[in-house]
Amino acid sequence: MSRILAASTAEFRIALRNRWVTIAVLMMALFSLVLAAAGSAPTGDVGADRLSVTVASLTSLAVYLVPLLALLMSFDAIAGEVERGTLPLVLTYPVSRAELLLGKFTAHLGILALAVIVGYGLAAAAAIATDARAIAGIPALVRLVWTSLLLGATFIAIGYAISALARRPGAAAGLAVLLWLVMIVLYDLGLLAAVVADGGGSFTTDVFPWLLLANPADAFRLFNLAASEATAAAAGISGAAGTIPTAHSLTSIALWPFAALGLALAAFRKVTP
Amino acid sequence: MQSLTLSTITKAFGAVRALTDVSFTVAPGERVALLGHNGAGKSTLMKIVLGLLRADRGQITVLGAVPGSNAARTGTAYLPENVAFHPSLTGLEQLRYYLRLRGETPAKAIDLLERVGLKDAARRRIGTYSKGMRQRVGLAQALIGTPRLLVLDEPTSGLDPVSRREFYTILEGLAADGVAILLSSHALTEVEAKTDRIVILRDGLLVADDTLANLRRKAALPIRLQVAARPGSADEVAKKLAGGRRNGVVVDLLCQHDDKLARLGDIAALGAMIEDVEILPPSLEDIYSHFSQRPAS
Numbered sequence: 001m002s003r004i005l006a007a008s009t010a011e012f013r014i015a016l017r018n019r020w021v022t023i024a025v026l027m028m029a030l031f032s033l034v035l036a037a038a039g040s041a042p043t044g045d046v047g048a049d050r051l052s053v054t055v056a057s058l059t060s061l062a063v064y065l066v067p068l069l070a071l072l073m074s075f076d077a078i079a080g081e082v083e084r085g086t087l088p089l090v091l092t093y094p095v096s097r098a099e100l101l102l103g104k105f106t107a108h109l110g111i112l113a114l115a116v117i118v119g120y121g122l123a124a125a126a127a128i129a130t131d132a133r134a135i136a137g138i139p140a141l142v143r144l145v146w147t148s149l150l151l152g153a154t155f156i157a158i159g160y161a162i163s164a165l166a167r168r169p170g171a172a173a174g175l176a177v178l179l180w181l182v183m184i185v186l187y188d189l190g191l192l193a194a195v196v197a198d199g200g201g202s203f204t205t206d207v208f209p210w211l212l213l214a215n216p217a218d219a220f221r222l223f224n225l226a227a228s229e230a231t232a233a234a235a236g237i238s239g240a241a242g243t244i245p246t247a248h249s250l251t252s253i254a255l256w257p258f259a260a261l262g263l264a265l266a267a268f269r270k271v272t273p
Numbered sequence: 274m275q276s277l278t279l280s281t282i283t284k285a286f287g288a289v290r291a292l293t294d295v296s297f298t299v300a301p302g303e304r305v306a307l308l309g310h311n312g313a314g315k316s317t318l319m320k321i322v323l324g325l326l327r328a329d330r331g332q333i334t335v336l337g338a339v340p341g342s343n344a345a346r347t348g349t350a351y352l353p354e355n356v357a358f359h360p361s362l363t364g365l366e367q368l369r370y371y372l373r374l375r376g377e378t379p380a381k382a383i384d385l386l387e388r389v390g391l392k393d394a395a396r397r398r399i400g401t402y403s404k405g406m407r408q409r410v411g412l413a414q415a416l417i418g419t420p421r422l423l424v425l426d427e428p429t430s431g432l433d434p435v436s437r438r439e440f441y442t443i444l445e446g447l448a449a450d451g452v453a454i455l456l457s458s459h460a461l462t463e464v465e466a467k468t469d470r471i472v473i474l475r476d477g478l479l480v481a482d483d484t485l486a487n488l489r490r491k492a493a494l495p496i497r498l499q500v501a502a503r504p505g506s507a508d509e510v511a512k513k514l515a516g517g518r519r520n521g522v523v524v525d526l527l528c529q530h531d532d533k534l535a536r537l538g539d540i541a542a543l544g545a546m547i548e549d550v551e552i553l554p555p556s557l558e559d560i561y562s563h564f565s566q567r568p569a570s
């Protein structure tokens with residue numbers, strides 16, 4: 001435990017020196033504020049309070065931004081140490097690879113939490129300041145925070161797996177971008193195309209919901225939109241998946257971090273310093 | 274019990290046979306120098322001892338445990354060749370991290386840095402350190418806690434002459450406390466005076482494992498006698514002694530250890546023609562070359 005903490009402290013300090021903490025917080029804050037400003041235009045007499053509306057738009061932002069930030073922080077974690085030549089020495093210390101990985105993980109997740117809380121907090125403050133009813137949206141906001149962290153945890157761990165498999169920072173960066181593109185952008189497009197081609201057949205009813213659940217980003221979106229009163233505001237794929245029970249999407253986003261960490265550890269164990 | 278035992282260690286990287294049937298031991302309190310040409314397999318052998326690489330064949334015991342096991346890692350300290358650290362951390366932060374990984378109090382970091390002469394630079398980032406300063410950080414981390422086996426890969430590379438001497442003084446103290454030390458080096462003269470035993474690898478084969486005195490005897494290299502003749506008599510001296518002329522006045526002779534006195538007698542018999550005689554025993558470089566060069570075939 002103290003060794004995990006030691007690794008975590010060192011990693012956090014490095015991220016601080018490399019301005020990663022500042023960059024992550026600024027990025028989340030900037031995007032959240034832009035969203036809050038865009039959402040503050042009068043929306044007519046929609047029933048939802050302003051915070052719930054903000055949370056709905058933050059959800060669609062988080063699906064893109066949280067995995068991106070997570071991958072940006074983690075892709076260098078192991079490949080960078082291999083390249084710098086710092087790995088052999090630390091591996092001769094009485095510390096397991098799992099402990100080293102968890103140390104990095106807690107540091108990176110902590111930085112992500114800071115960025116998420118600052119970003120969402122700013123957007124929420126803007127909503128509450130302009131709408132007295134916005135307090136009603138607080139539970140949705142809290143839910144968005146912890147699910148964002150689960151999503152982030154998944155992609156941080158996936159980033160480690162990529163980092164360990166690639167062995168070189170350049171290759172790891174390329175793989176991370178590719179993975180983000182496939183899992184966050186192309187996956188949904190592909191599913192949408194398949195659903196359209198299927199024309200309401202057995203793929204749409206039997207296979208499609210499971211494929212949505214299998215992708216942590218989709219499960220994240222499903223859970224937050226299904227649980228939120230502003231579901232109506234969400235368009236596209238989630239409408240087609242309105243029948244998926246919340247328990248299923250919750251299970252997916254809760255299990256993914258562990259699966260991804262397992263994958264990362266297996267890949268890290270294969271790295272010969 | 275031996276601190277380190279290797280028996281018939283074999284390791285190949287594809288077609289490259291890095292180590293072949295290497296066996297030797299290191300006892301507590303013993304300083305063993307591992308010598309060999311570039312690519313002889315020294316670093317590979319050390320990585321196998323530390324459990325970073327797995328041998329293809331053979332057995333190793335490190336402090337009575339399996340290499341890489343928790344017991345072995347707890348009692349072993351390592352200094353890799355070309356040691357590297359994260360450039361964003363300061364020397365102090367880096368050592369505090371290593372101390373905590375070994376379960377020691379981070380407060381000891383500044384003492385360790387002082388021991389290797391880095392106290393003034395402790396709060397500067399390692400990225401700004403010179404090569405020798407980074408090497409000293411590497412030495413400082415190897416002194417953490419109470420290791421019972423030190424594995425040091427070219428520990429003095431990049432160190433200035435004074436720091437080298439200080440480094441060997443530290444090693445002497447550790448060895449006196451019973452710490453076993455295995456170090457590799459290309460600086461033969463320092464190894465000569467500061468280690469107890471020499472192991473030489475050639476193309477992954479162990480070709481020597483003994484004290485320097487014994488290696489000197491085994492190599493049976495000729496002793497060189499340098500005879501300085503009086504001006505004008507060098508030719509005659511060279512002819513009478515059947516030696517080679519080197520320059521205007523010096524005549525070179527080679528002789529075996531057992532012939533030394535007889536040859537000196539011959540020289541003394543020339544009396545007034547001789548100005549001086551130097552006896553040059555085979556240098557460590559000669560002995561090293563004798564063992565580490567491939568036999569001419």
Ligand SMILES: Nc1ncnc2c1ncn2[C@@H]1O[C@H](COP(=O)(O)OP(=O)(O)OP(=O)(O)O)[C@@H](O)[C@H]1O
Nearest residue numbers: 286289291309310311312313314315316317318354
């Ligand atoms: N990871 C590796 N992959 C392939 N070959 C390797 C690897 N590591 C070492 N070798 C080869 O094994 C042989 C021994 O290398 P090693 O690094 O042990 O030499 P060394 O004695 O430490 O040399 P030096 O004095 O230059 O440090 C060399 O031929 C080297 O090319």
Ligand SMILES: [Mg+2]
Nearest residue numbers: 315316317354
């Ligand atoms: Mg080497």
